[in-house]
Amino acid sequence: MLNRNSSTLSGQTRSENWYKTATRWAQLTLVEDDPLHFDIDFWLDLFKRSKSNAACLSAGGYIAYYPSDIPLHYVSKHLDGRDIFGELVEGARQLDMHVMARVDPHAIHQDAADAHPEWIQRDADGKAREHWSFPGVWITCALGDYNREFMPDVVREICERYDIDAVFGNRWAGHGICYCDSCRKNFNADTGRSLPLKADRFDADWLSWQDWRRKRLTAQIGHWNDVVKSVRPHARYIPNMGANSILEYDLNFIKQTTPILFCDHQGRDGVTVPWANGRNAKRLRGGLGNIPLGGVTGICPGDRHRWKDGVHEAAELQTWFMAGAVQGLRPWFTKFNATVPDKRWVEPLIETYVQHHKIEPDIADTKPWAEIAVLDPSTTLRCYEHKAREAVEEHELGVYHALVEAKLPFEFLSDLCLGEARLNDYKVLVAANAAHLSDEQCAILKQYVADGGCLIAGYETSLYDENGKQREDFGLADLFGASLNGKTRGPLQNTYMSVEDGHPMTSFYGGARRILGGTYHLNVTAAKDASVPFKFFPDFPDLPMEEVYPRGEAHDPAVITRQVAGGGRMVYFPFNIGEIFWDMLQPDHGALIEGAVRWALEEAPEIEIRGKGMIDMAVRKGEGVTIVHMMNLTNPMMMKGPQREFLPSPPQSVRLRLSAGQTVARVKLLVAEAEAEFGVDGDMLTVSVPPFSGEEVVRIDFV
Numbered sequence: 001m002l003n004r005n006s007s008t009l010s011g012q013t014r015s016e017n018w019y020k021t022a023t024r025w026a027q028l029t030l031v032e033d034d035p036l037h038f039d040i041d042f043w044l045d046l047f048k049r050s051k052s053n054a055a056c057l058s059a060g061g062y063i064a065y066y067p068s069d070i071p072l073h074y075v076s077k078h079l080d081g082r083d084i085f086g087e088l089v090e091g092a093r094q095l096d097m098h099v100m101a102r103v104d105p106h107a108i109h110q111d112a113a114d115a116h117p118e119w120i121q122r123d124a125d126g127k128a129r130e131h132w133s134f135p136g137v138w139i140t141c142a143l144g145d146y147n148r149e150f151m152p153d154v155v156r157e158i159c160e161r162y163d164i165d166a167v168f169g170n171r172w173a174g175h176g177i178c179y180c181d182s183c184r185k186n187f188n189a190d191t192g193r194s195l196p197l198k199a200d201r202f203d204a205d206w207l208s209w210q211d212w213r214r215k216r217l218t219a220q221i222g223h224w225n226d227v228v229k230s231v232r233p234h235a236r237y238i239p240n241m242g243a244n245s246i247l248e249y250d251l252n253f254i255k256q257t258t259p260i261l262f263c264d265h266q267g268r269d270g271v272t273v274p275w276a277n278g279r280n281a282k283r284l285r286g287g288l289g290n291i292p293l294g295g296v297t298g299i300c301p302g303d304r305h306r307w308k309d310g311v312h313e314a315a316e317l318q319t320w321f322m323a324g325a326v327q328g329l330r331p332w333f334t335k336f337n338a339t340v341p342d343k344r345w346v347e348p349l350i351e352t353y354v355q356h357h358k359i360e361p362d363i364a365d366t367k368p369w370a371e372i373a374v375l376d377p378s379t380t381l382r383c384y385e386h387k388a389r390e391a392v393e394e395h396e397l398g399v400y401h402a403l404v405e406a407k408l409p410f411e412f413l414s415d416l417c418l419g420e421a422r423l424n425d426y427k428v429l430v431a432a433n434a435a436h437l438s439d440e441q442c443a444i445l446k447q448y449v450a451d452g453g454c455l456i457a458g459y460e461t462s463l464y465d466e467n468g469k470q471r472e473d474f475g476l477a478d479l480f481g482a483s484l485n486g487k488t489r490g491p492l493q494n495t496y497m498s499v500e501d502g503h504p505m506t507s508f509y510g511g512a513r514r515i516l517g518g519t520y521h522l523n524v525t526a527a528k529d530a531s532v533p534f535k536f537f538p539d540f541p542d543l544p545m546e547e548v549y550p551r552g553e554a555h556d557p558a559v560i561t562r563q564v565a566g567g568g569r570m571v572y573f574p575f576n577i578g579e580i581f582w583d584m585l586q587p588d589h590g591a592l593i594e595g596a597v598r599w600a601l602e603e604a605p606e607i608e609i610r611g612k613g614m615i616d617m618a619v620r621k622g623e624g625v626t627i628v629h630m631m632n633l634t635n636p637m638m639m640k641g642p643q644r645e646f647l648p649s650p651p652q653s654v655r656l657r658l659s660a661g662q663t664v665a666r667v668k669l670l671v672a673e674a675e676a677e678f679g680v681d682g683d684m685l686t687v688s689v690p691p692f693s694g695e696e697v698v699r700i701d702f703v
Contacts, residue, residue, distance in 0.1 A: 014232070016234045016259075018098050018165045019166075019259045019260035019292055020292065021053060022053060022054035022098040022260065023053060023054070023356075023360060024051060024052045024053055024054065024330065024331055024356060025052065025054045025055070025056060025262075025294055025331065025332035025333070026046070026047050026050065026052040026054070026055045026056070026332075027055070027057075027102070027296070027333065027335070028043060028055070028056075028058065028335055028338060029334055030058040030063075030065050030085075030337075031336070031337045031338070032063055032076050032077065032078060033078050034076075034337065034338040035078040035082055036078050037339060038084060038338050039338070040087055042340065043088070043338065044091045044095065046346065046350075047091075047097060048095055049350050050349060050353040050354070051353055051354055051357040052097065053096070053097055054098040054099070054100070055097050055098070055099050055100070056101075056102050056168050056332070056334075057088045057089065057092070057099065058085065059102055059103055059158050060073060060085075060157075061104040061106075061151065061154065062074065062105070062107050062137075063076050064085075064154075065079065065084045065085040066084070066085040066162075067079065067081070067083060068157060070150075070154055070157055072108075072111060072115060072116070072150070073154055074109045074111075074112070085101070085162070086161070086162060089162050090163075098166075099162075099163065099164045099165055100164065100166040100168045101158050101162065101168065102168045103155065103158070103168070103169055103172075104169075104171050105140060105142075105146065105147055105169070105171070105172050106140060106142075106170075106171035106172065106175070107131050107137045107138060107139055107140060108137065108146070110136060113128070113137075113138045116145075116146070118144065118180065119138075119140055119141060119144065119146035119150070120138045120139065120141065121138075121139045121141045121174070121175065121178045121180065122141075122178060122179045122183075124177075124195075125179075126179060129175075141174070141178045141180050141182065142173055142174030142175075142178070142217075142220075143178065143182070143183055143186070143213070143216045144180060144183065145182070147172065147220060152223065152224060155228060159228055159232050160231050164232070165235050165236075166235050166237065167224070167228050167235070167236075167238070168238050169224065169238070169239045169240055171240070172220075172239060172240065173217055173248065174213075174217075177196065183195065187209065187212055190212055191208045191212055193205050193208050195209060196209050199384065199388065201383035201384055201468050202468045204467075207383060207467065207468060210382060213248075214249060214250065218249045221253070221254070221257060221258070222257060224237040225237040225258075236257070236258060236259060237257075237258075238258055238260065238261065238262065239258070239261075240262065240264050241261055241263055241264060241284070242264055242265060243263055243265055243279070243280040244283075244381065244386065245261075245263075245284070246283065246284060246286075246376075246414055246416070247381055247382050251287050251414075251417070254288060255288055255291070258291075259291065260291065261284060261292075261293055262296055262332060263280040263293065263294070263296065263329065264296045265280050265296065266296055266297055266298030266300075266334065267297060267300075267303065267316070267317075267641075268316070268320065270640070272641065273633075274319050274320065274323040274616070274633055274643075275323055275400070275401075275404055275616045275631070275633065276323075277295055277323040277324035277327075277329065278324055278326055278329070279400060279412075280295060280324065280329065281293050281327040282327055282374075282411055283376055285411065285412065286373070286376050286411060287378065287414035287416060289422070290367055293328060293330065294329060294331070294332045295321075295324035295325075295331065297317070297320050297321055297331065297332060297333050297334065298312075298333075298334055299312060299317070299333060299335045299336075299345050299349075300336060301313075301316070301642060308336040308337070309336060309337055310342070311344055311345045313642045313643065313644060314345070315642070315643040315644060316641050316643045317348055317349065317352075318348050318646075319646075319694070321352045322631055322694050322695045323616065323631050325356060326616055326617070326629045326630070326631040327368075327616075327629075328368060328618065331352070331353060333349055355695075359670050362627070362697070362699050363627050363629070363697070365622045365623070366621055366622035366625065367620060367621060367622070368411060368618065368619070368620055369409070369619045369620060369626075370409045370410045370411045370426065370619060371410075371601065371606055372403065372409070372410035372411070372426060372429075373410060373412060373413040373425075373428070374396060374400060374403070374410060374411075374413070374430045374432070375415055375430060375434055376396065376412045377392075377396070377431070377432075377434040377435065379415050379434070379438065379441065379466050380415075380433070380434055380435045380436040380464075381393070383436060383468055392433075394578070395577075395578035395582075396432045396433075396578060397578070397582045398432065398577070398578035398579055398580070398581035398582030398589070398593070399430055399432045399577075399578040399593055401581065401590075402578075402581055402589075402590040402593035402594055403430075403593070403597070404614070405590055405594070405614065406590075406593075406594040406597070407608055407611075407615055408605055409607055409608075409619040410430075411426070413426070413429065415431075415441055418441050418444045419440075423444070424448070424451070426453070427453065427454060428454045428455075428597055428600045428601055429445075429455050430457075430596075431445075431456070431457040431458065432458045432459070432461075432577070432579075433459040433460055433461055433576070433578060434457070434462065435460040435462075435463055436466055436468065437461070437462045437464075437465070437466065437475055437476075438466040439465070439475065441466075442475040442476050445476060446479050449479060449564050449568045449570060450564065450566065450567040451567060452567055452568045453567075454568040454569040454600035454601070454602075455476075455479065455569075455570050455571075455600075456572075456573075456593075456597065456600055457476065457480065457571070458572070458573040458575070458577045458578055459573065459574070459575060459576045459577065459578075460488070460522070461476065461572075462475035462476040472484075479562075479564070480524075480560060480562075481526060481527035481529065481560050481562040481570065481572065482525065482526055482527065482530070482557065482560050482574060483524060484522065484523070485523050485524060485525050486522075486523030487523070488520055488522055489522075489523070490518075491519045491520065492517070492521060492539065493519070493542050494539075494541070494542035494548065495518060495519070495536065495537070495539065496515065496517050496536075496537045496550070496554075497516070497517050497534040497535060497536055497537070497554065497559075498534065498536075498553075498554035498558075499513050499514065499533075500532065500533050500534065500535065502533075503533035503561065504599050505533050505534075505559065505561070505592070505595040505596060505599050506533050506534070506595075508592075508594070508595050514537070515534075515588040516586055516588040517536060517575065518575030518577060518580050518589075519575075519580050519583075520575060520576040521575045522574040522575065523556065523574075524556075524557055524574045525557070526557045526560050527562070529562060530560045531560070531562070532557045532559065532561075533559055534557075534558040534559035535554035535555055536556040536558045537550045537553075537554045538550070538552045538555075557574060558573070558574065558575065559571065559572070559573055559592065560572045560574070561596075561599070569599065569600045569602065571596040571600060577593065581593065604655075604657060605657075606656065607619050607628065607655070607656050607657070608654075608655050609630065609652050609653070609654055609655070610652070610653050610655060611649075612650040613632070613633075613650040613652075614633040614635075614638060615630050615631065615632060615649065615652060616631040616633055617629065624701060625699065625700065625701050625702070626702075628654050628656075628697070628700070629695065629698075630652065630692075630695060630696050630697070630698070632646070632648075632649040632692055632693060632694060632695065635647050646693035646694055647693070649692055649693075650691065651688065651689065651690060651691055652689040653687065653688055654685075654686070655685070655687075656685040656687070657683055657684055658680070658684070658685055659683075662702055663702060664680060664685055664701075664702060664703075665701045665703045666700075666701045667698065667701075668698075668699045668701075669689065669696060669697070669699075670696075670697040670698075671692065671694075671695060671697055672690070672692065676688065676689070
C-alpha cells in the first residue's frame, strides 16, 4: 500500500511538454457512494499493470470528491472527511503518471438552483430545464455566469490544491439552445437577432446562433485555460470533444491553446463499423493538424441504452482500442463507478495496453502519411443541428468505407483548412458532398487542380455558398466540366448507368454494360472537353414486373472526367455516390469510388495492401523508416457489434513503390516480433504478412 502522507512529487515544477509522454490513459469516473467502498489499491495496481502513464480523475463540478470550500459546490455526502480525489492524485503521481482533473458542470443540485435560478438552462417558453435522467437536479446554461464565474472558482481551487497537469471539462458545452434571459440578451446585443426556435440551415437566425455559440464556447475555453495557467503555468484546460468538435470552435485558437485533445466516442452502438474510431482520429487531425490525440473508450456497452455499469466483451473492447490506435489515437479507458462487480474487462484491457506499450517506441518518431485525402465538409455540417449531421455525413461514410475496402491509405482534411499548406501534401482530394463552399474555398480548389492536384467530387458539391444560398450553377462548374441544367431528382428507384467503352474507370465491371445508379440525380450538361464514361438510362418503372425494362438508350452524364490543361485530373459524380454506397454497400458503387481514385492517381499507389478480407490501414513515415499499421476487420460482426472473438485475417501483402536510390535494410512484424519475408522487383517492394488476429505493424527500415 502506498504511503498516503507521501508528497515526494507535490510542488515540483512540471514540464510544458508533459502531454508528449501521456500516451496511455486511465479514467476513473467516480459516483457519489464510491467513498463508502473505495478500493484504491485495486485501481493503482491496474494503472501499474496496464502501463498507463496518465490518469483522468473525477474532481468536481456536479459533485466534488474532495472537501471543497466553495459555497454551493456540492460535496459527496459520503466523503466523511476523506479526500478521494487527493488520494488518487497522490497514488498516480507516485506511479510517475500524468494527472488530469475531471470536472463536469452540466448540472446543479437544488440548493444552487434556488440560490441562482439564472444558472439554469431555459426552454423557448422560459421554463427551467430539469435533468432528463435524474429529476431534482437542473441543467445549467453553458454560456452564462455558472460557467463564466462559478466554475472558474472551482477550477482554481483544484489547481491550487493538487499536483495536476490539466483540467478536463466534461459536458461543458451545453445541450441545445438556451433561452434564458442572459442568452436572449447577449445574442441580441451581439447579432441584432432573436434566438432561433428551430434548426434550419437556410435560416439566418439559426446560422447566426451557430456562429455566436462557436465564438462564446471558444472564448470560454480561453477563459478556463487562463485560470488553470494562472495557478500552474505548465498546465492547460482540455475540453472534452467528439468527432464533430472541429465544427464547434475556432480551430486556430484551439491549436494555440490545447496541446492534446481527446475524442469521446466510447464504443460501437447500433450499426457502427470498427473503423469509426480511427475515423475520429483522421477527422480531428484533418482540422487541427498533427497534434496528439486520444480516443476515449468505455468499458461499458451500448450508448443508446446507457448500460454504464456493464462491461464489453473482450474482443469488442480490444477491437475498438486497436481500431483507434491504428490511426493514431492514444488509448484511454473510462470506467464509471469505482466498484468493480464484473472484472472480465481487466485482463483484456491490460493485454491491449501492454501491446501498445510494446509497439510505441517503433512508431514514436513517425507521422501519418497518405497520397489521398477525404474532404471533411465542415462548412456544410456547421449549417446543421448536431443530430441532423449524422445523415449528412453518410456521403463521406460511403467514400470512407470504399477506400477501406480498397486497402488504400488516406487521411481527412477539413474544408476549413484548405488555405493551409497541408492541401498540397495530397495527390487526390475526394469531396463526397461538400455542398456548402465559399467563393474563396472554390478558388483554392481550382488552383489546387491547376497546380497538378486531382479532385473527385460528388452530388451537390459547391452548389451552395457558406451562408446557405444556392448558386445558379456549381461554384466549381468550370472545374467539373459540368453545368447544372435542372433540379435534383429523387428519391429514385430502379436507376441504372451504362458502361461506355474506352475509359480506365470502366475496367472494374467484368464486361457488364449496365450497372446500378443512384437515388438522387442532378441533371447536368458535360463540357466539350470532358469524357463521360458512364451515362444514366432514362427512368423506367419498377412495377408491374412486366414493365421493368429500359426505354431508350443511356444519354445523361452519370460520371464526368477531365484532364485539366496543364494541371491535374477531375472526376465528378452528379448523384449521391457516397451516400448510396453507405446505404446499400453495393460493389458497383464502391468500384466507382475506387476506380475514380486510382484513375486520378494516374500511376500505381505508392503504398497499398493486397489480399482478401477487410483490413483498415494507416501509413506513418519517419527518418529512414515507413510504418504500415493494419487492423484486421475480417469478422461477421464488423457491421454490428459486439465482436465475439478475433478471427485470423487472410494473408496480406504490403506493396511499396521505392524511390530512386532507396534500399531496404530490414522489414519486421512488430506484433509478431518476427522478421518479415519480402522481395524487391524493380522499384516495387512486396512484404508478406501472415494471418493475424487483431493488429499487425510492418516496420520497414531503409539504408
